[in-house]
Amino acid sequence: MDGTGDGTADGTADGTAGGKAAATAARVRLWVEFALFYLVAPVLIAVLLPPSAMFPVLFVFTAVGLLLLHLTPGFRWHDLIRGWDRIDWRVVALAAAGTFAVGWAVVTATAPQSAFGLLRSNPALMATIAVLYPVLSALPQEIVFRPLFFRRYGPILPRLRPAIVLNAAVFSLAHLMYWSWIVAAMTFAGGLVFAWAYEARRNFPMAVAIHAVAGVIVFLLGLGVYFYTGNVTRPF
16 A cells, blocks of 8 residues: 555656646746747847838738737637727727827927828828728737737736736837837837737727727828838937
């Protein structure tokens, strides 16, 4: 009886130790993957690539993010369409008003000659941006920086509020390629709101709606000059 008990105890101990080792290894892999995708890649893109090559590489970056999300255990694409009937349009309107107020202050203080510049010079292009930005820019960015971030890397993230701040920080870092403190500040602030809508309110469609409206307002006001790779000037 003693021999059987010892064998069971040893087996249980070995199994527990093996399980802990496997869990630790899985967390390390997630951390490495997280660092490569959200930290190293954006810095390398900003530092090494010419502005003309940034967008093709960003499409690859987005494709990799979509693949990683698809491979995330427990994730279902159908989950992304849940919440359309729960969008709080008052929140979307408030975010739009805040974006307009802050954006107007920024453009008049830093680039007054650009105020409503695209609308005045090329209204057709402005209309095209208003139609396509939500689908071609806001939606893929939200998929990569919200569901992928919170669902795939949830096991290694801190609690809700620190995780939202971290999310906004990596979202801002992804825009390092523009080498603009204005872009960095705007994307960090926007990231906080988008992450809050997705993770705190559990509503991906609302995060997309807020991002889409905010982005269109940014271009409408003339702040698109800061998000144009042709104007990028590296500090080195």
